[in-house]
Amino acid sequence: PAGQALGRPGGAGGGGGGELGSPGLGAAGRGDDLGANDELIPFQDEGGEEQEPSSDSASAQRDLDEVKSSLVNESENQSSSSDSEAERRPQPARDAFQKPRDYFAEVRRPQDGAFFKGPPYPGYPFLMIPDLSSPYLSNGPLSPGGARTYLQMKWPLLDVPSSATVKDTRSPSPAHLVNPSLWPSNKVPVVQPPHHMHPLTPLITYSNDHFSPGSPPTHLSPEIDPKTGIPRPPHPSELSPYYPLSPGAVGQIPHPLGWLVPQQGQPMYSLPPGGFRHPYPALAMNASMSSLVSSRFSPHMVAPAHPGLPASGIPHPAIVSPIVKQEPAPPSLSPAVSAKSPVTVKKEEEKKPHVKKPLNAFMLYMKEMRAKVVAECTLKESAAINQILGRKWHNLSREEQAKYYELARKERQLHSQLYPTWSARDNYGKKKKRKREKQLSQTQSQQQVQEAEGALASKSKKPCVQYLPPEKSCDSPASSHGSMLDSPATPSAALASPAAPAATHSEQAQPLSLTTKPESRAQLALHSAAFLSAKATATSSGQMGSQPPLLSRPLPLGSLPTALLTSPPSFPAALHAHQALPVLQAQPLSLVTKSAH
DNA sequence: TCGCCTTTGAAGACG
DNA sequence: CGTCTTCAAAGGCGA
Numbered sequence: 001p002a003g004q005a006l007g008r009p010g011g012a013g014g015g016g017g018g019e020l021g022s023p024g025l026g027a028a029g030r031g032d033d034l035g036a037n038d039e040l041i042p043f044q045d046e047g048g049e050e051q052e053p054s055s056d057s058a059s060a061q062r063d064l065d066e067v068k069s070s071l072v073n074e075s076e077n078q079s080s081s082s083d084s085e086a087e088r089r090p091q092p093a094r095d096a097f098q099k100p101r102d103y104f105a106e107v108r109r110p111q112d113g114a115f116f117k118g119p120p121y122p123g124y125p126f127l128m129i130p131d132l133s134s135p136y137l138s139n140g141p142l143s144p145g146g147a148r149t150y151l152q153m154k155w156p157l158l159d160v161p162s163s164a165t166v167k168d169t170r171s172p173s174p175a176h177l178v179n180p181s182l183w184p185s186n187k188v189p190v191v192q193p194p195h196h197m198h199p200l201t202p203l204i205t206y207s208n209d210h211f212s213p214g215s216p217p218t219h220l221s222p223e224i225d226p227k228t229g230i231p232r233p234p235h236p237s238e239l240s241p242y243y244p245l246s247p248g249a250v251g252q253i254p255h256p257l258g259w260l261v262p263q264q265g266q267p268m269y270s271l272p273p274g275g276f277r278h279p280y281p282a283l284a285m286n287a288s289m290s291s292l293v294s295s296r297f298s299p300h301m302v303a304p305a306h307p308g309l310p311a312s313g314i315p316h317p318a319i320v321s322p323i324v325k326q327e328p329a330p331p332s333l334s335p336a337v338s339a340k341s342p343v344t345v346k347k348e349e350e351k352k353p354h355v356k357k358p359l360n361a362f363m364l365y366m367k368e369m370r371a372k373v374v375a376e377c378t379l380k381e382s383a384a385i386n387q388i389l390g391r392k393w394h395n396l397s398r399e400e401q402a403k404y405y406e407l408a409r410k411e412r413q414l415h416s417q418l419y420p421t422w423s424a425r426d427n428y429g430k431k432k433k434r435k436r437e438k439q440l441s442q443t444q445s446q447q448q449v450q451e452a453e454g455a456l457a458s459k460s461k462k463p464c465v466q467y468l469p470p471e472k473s474c475d476s477p478a479s480s481h482g483s484m485l486d487s488p489a490t491p492s493a494a495l496a497s498p499a500a501p502a503a504t505h506s507e508q509a510q511p512l513s514l515t516t517k518p519e520s521r522a523q524l525a526l527h528s529a530a531f532l533s534a535k536a537t538a539t540s541s542g543q544m545g546s547q548p549p550l551l552s553r554p555l556p557l558g559s560l561p562t563a564l565l566t567s568p569p570s571f572p573a574a575l576h577a578h579q580a581l582p583v584l585q586a587q588p589l590s591l592v593t594k595s596a597h
Numbered sequence: 598t599c600g601c602c603t604t605t606g607a608a609g610a611c612g
Numbered sequence: 613c614g615t616c617t618t619c620a621a622a623g624g625c626g627a
Contacts, residue, residue: 357620362605366621374623382622383603390604408606424608427619431600 354430355422358415361404365393 359367366389373385373392393401415422 357607357618359620360606363620366604370622379624381602381624383601383624386602386604386622388604393605405606412607424619425610428609429618431619 354427355415355419357424357427358411359408361401361408362390362393364407364411365389365396365401365404 366386369389369392370385373388374380377385377388379385379388396404
């Protein structure tokens with residue numbers, strides 16, 4: 001069954017043929033062009049790194065394998081080692097190489113659908129897509145899976161057939177809906193966006209949800225709001241479909257994240273149901289993106305304020321009203337905003353859609369990767385999947401994480417601009433609480449972790465299992481090794497701050513990592529050993545590939561690899577890329593072995 | 598039908 | 613300033 005889902009997307013994977021082809025590479029390539037953002041670029045690289053078409057497929061497969069293996073066996077070692085090695089190494093290297101446009105060009109194929117299919121992840125699409133819709137609103141319905149990957153994002157941008165876009169617009173959310181094909185059964189996240197979807201859409205997703213029905217084809221009419229009829233700013237891009245919200249609002253800013261966000265799911269900030277939004281974030285993106293990227297939302301962002309905005313609760317994408325999600329939005333939009341009598345205000349507030357918190361780096365990552373993971377493994381439970389994702393997160397290289405952190409940062413900025421008055425506190429108490437129990441459980445888990453740690457220290461592993469849901473073993477991966485303690489913070493912290501993605505700081509982080517997370521610790525232990533060996537080998541061997549995987553997270557690897565990768569002639573790399581791929585793949589193994597050694 | 602579970606990160610609350 | 617709590621996404625599962 002799983003296969004099914006994958007299948008499609010996979011097209012990518014599976015098909016082998018697909019590997020290269022899929023790629024959306026081509027798309028990616030384009031994206032780059034479009035993107036043109038400075039920041040973006042880096043991302044792209046990274047993204048590219050992660051996976052490109054071929055690489056993607058390969059990597060994806062690997063990942064899957066890893067995951068599966070891990071799932072299957074939580075066995076620690078393998079999973080850990082394999083993961084790190086397989087996944088990372090290849091990816092990075094590949095990414096780097098693949099990116100090259102030329103390469104893409106070649107790769108590109110006419111197949112529309114194919115494109116999207118491509119590798120699920122390709123890179124992080126971040127690149128350029130500025131889309132933005134923001135999904136802060138909750139409502140989105142959406143889609144399920146959420147699987148959109150960044151990659152998609154790229155694509156969209158690139159290819160985005162106008163038609164497609166149009167469609168999207170039309171069926172805003174529907175886009176997804178519309179294409180059931182996409183969704184279908186499995187959620188196949190990966191797949192995603194079929195052509196229907198706007199390339200961006202995926203990203204936008206959020207918006208889509210929102211968009212929904214009403215939304216007019218933005219393209220067509222550039223910017224009139226369906227609702228208000230107000231003309232929007234000319235560029236959709238600017239607008240950001242994302243924030244549909246205010247549609248009327250003119251200028252909302254696109255959500256930086258938008259692109260990140262996967263479409264399917266909900267948008268981060270979803271729009272109010274009624275709200276309309278631009279569906280085509282993609283369009284918008286460019287301009288906005290760049291601006292966003294640059295981090296300046298200002299113009300758009302700022303502006304937005306006016307009309308709709310509202311600081312207060314307004315209809316904004318992010319806004320979701322739990323209660324009444326839908327209602328509010330549309331209507332409320334301007335009117336509501338306009339503050340009515342206090343009473344009304346209260347009402348609104350009550351109803352008011354609540355603005356969701358901006359997603360943090362990990363959440364963004366989850367959104368993107370969830371689908372993949374789901375596709376890979378049979379598990380469906382989010383809890384199990386999240387564990388896996390957590391593990392994968394740790395395995396990400398700093399750079400990769402940095403991307404997400406940056407995105408998260410932008411998202412927060414955007415969110416703050418959109419909802420200046422909003423505070424996390426606003427959402428407090430909305431969910432039910434579970435406090436103590438949870439804590440207890442946590443504490444228990446912690447204990448377990450500690451125990452695990454102890455074990456680890458001693459060397460044993462085991463613990464993991466505990467965490468995992470008994471049922472699904474498969475996943476446990478993460479734990480596999482790990483288990484252990486967690487101290488997440490550190491790494492994250494390091495990263496976090498680091499807006500600078502690349503920042504090699506990673507090293508700094510690393511240390512932290514050690515302290516913090518359990519896994520990391522566990523990994524550390526492993527890594528440390530491996531690492532040492534790796535270092536030697538690495539330096540001598542020179543190929544990064546090997547190391548990255550192992551070290552990747554914990555250690556400096558991240559930096560290393562990248563450095564290595566980057567250092568080489570980048571573009572030309574393209575050529576290499578192909579070659580490289582194979583090599584890389586091979587490497588992993590070798591690496592592994594090395595590490596083992 | 599609702600809340601739990603699970604992950605990481607951010608931000609608020611509290612001491 | 614440090615620690616703890618809540619929420620963000622997501623979807624199966626149990627009550």
